[in-house]
Amino acid sequence: QVQLVESGGGSVQAGGSLRLSCAASRYTDSTYCMGWFRQVAGKEREGVAAICSPNTYYADSVKGRFTISQDNAKKTLYLQMNSLKSEDTAMYYCATATGRPVMVYEVLTSRPYNHWGQGTQVTVSS
Numbered sequence: 001q002v003q004l005v006e007s008g009g010g011s012v013q014a015g016g017s018l019r020l021s022c023a024a025s026r027y028t029d030s031t032y033c034m035g036w037f038r039q040v041a042g043k044e045r046e047g048v049a050a051i052c053s054p055n056t057y058y059a060d061s062v063k064g065r066f067t068i069s070q071d072n073a074k075k076t077l078y079l080q081m082n083s084l085k086s087e088d089t090a091m092y093y094c095a096t097a098t099g100r101p102v103m104v105y106e107v108l109t110s111r112p113y114n115h116w117g118q119g120t121q122v123t124v125s126s
Helices: none
Strands: 002-007 011-012 018-024 033-039 044-054 057-058 066-071 076-081 092-099 120-125
Touching: 011 018, 018 033, 018 092, 018 120, 033 076, 033 120, 044 066, 044 076, 057 066, 076 092
Parallel strands: 011 120
Antiparallel strands: 002 018, 018 076, 033 044, 033 092, 044 057, 066 076, 092 120
């Protein structure tokens, strides 16, 4: 079982930056992708960014503002968020896909991800 723990959320004014971290208890040889998702109460979970080494993928709404990266030695996934907007306010979750290879068309969907963290809240005030 892979355990994921997010940190780095908080409150920031519009235009500011935050860096989220996700510490994994272990990586496996079958870790196909890692991703960041967000969810606002009452809405569906949305894929924000994913890394399926060496490729990265971003939702259109965050391209040019967010950067996903990973440090394999530290077993940590990061999401650098710049130029934050009020619409970025959400609970942010990290996830790993270890069960099977992930197709490009589903990399920012929840379907292939089988391990999830508890989430970290990001609030952006305008």
